[in-house]
Amino acid sequence: MAEEYLSEIERAAAALPVNRRAELLADVRSHIVVAQAEAASSSPAGIEDPAVMSQILSKLGDPEAIVAAALADLPSEIPPNSTARTASRVLVKTAVILLLIGGLLLIGWFVLYVLFRSGHAG
Numbered sequence: 001m002a003e004e005y006l007s008e009i010e011r012a013a014a015a016l017p018v019n020r021r022a023e024l025l026a027d028v029r030s031h032i033v034v035a036q037a038e039a040a041s042s043s044p045a046g047i048e049d050p051a052v053m054s055q056i057l058s059k060l061g062d063p064e065a066i067v068a069a070a071l072a073d074l075p076s077e078i079p080p081n082s083t084a085r086t087a088s089r090v091l092v093k094t095a096v097i098l099l100l101i102g103g104l105l106l107i108g109w110f111v112l113y114v115l116f117r118s119g120h121a122g
Contacts, residue, residue: 001053002032008063016070024070031060 009028013021035056039049060066 001050001057002029005032005057005060005063009066012063012067013070016067016074020070020074024066028060028066032056035059 006025006029010021010025013024016024036053039052039056043049
């Protein structure tokens with residue numbers, strides 16, 4: 001029964017980022033384990049009773065509602081994926097290299113001008 005409940009949450013959470021989905025499932029699983037331990041401490045047969053598990057899951061709430069709350073907690077702007085960040089880094093590095101090369105060429109022209117004006121070039 002608990003695994004079916006967790007599967008419903010996982011299906012509903014498909015829109016969440018992978019790491020957030022895994023965190024949500026771990027949190028819910030943890031709540032189930034704690035509630036089972038509490039049920040077992042009050043009655044040894046309680047952990048095996050389907051009615052107890054049903055009560056635990058109903059206290060957790062509807063899987064759709066749990067996922068909706070997790071989606072609402074996401075930042076409004078999700079950071080770009082790592083592929084986009086890598087492409088951005090490559091563009092920045094390329095721009096810096098081109099600026100450096102361009103700067104060296106300008107310095108080269110300036111040095112040539114100074115040498116020519118001083119009579120050392122030719």
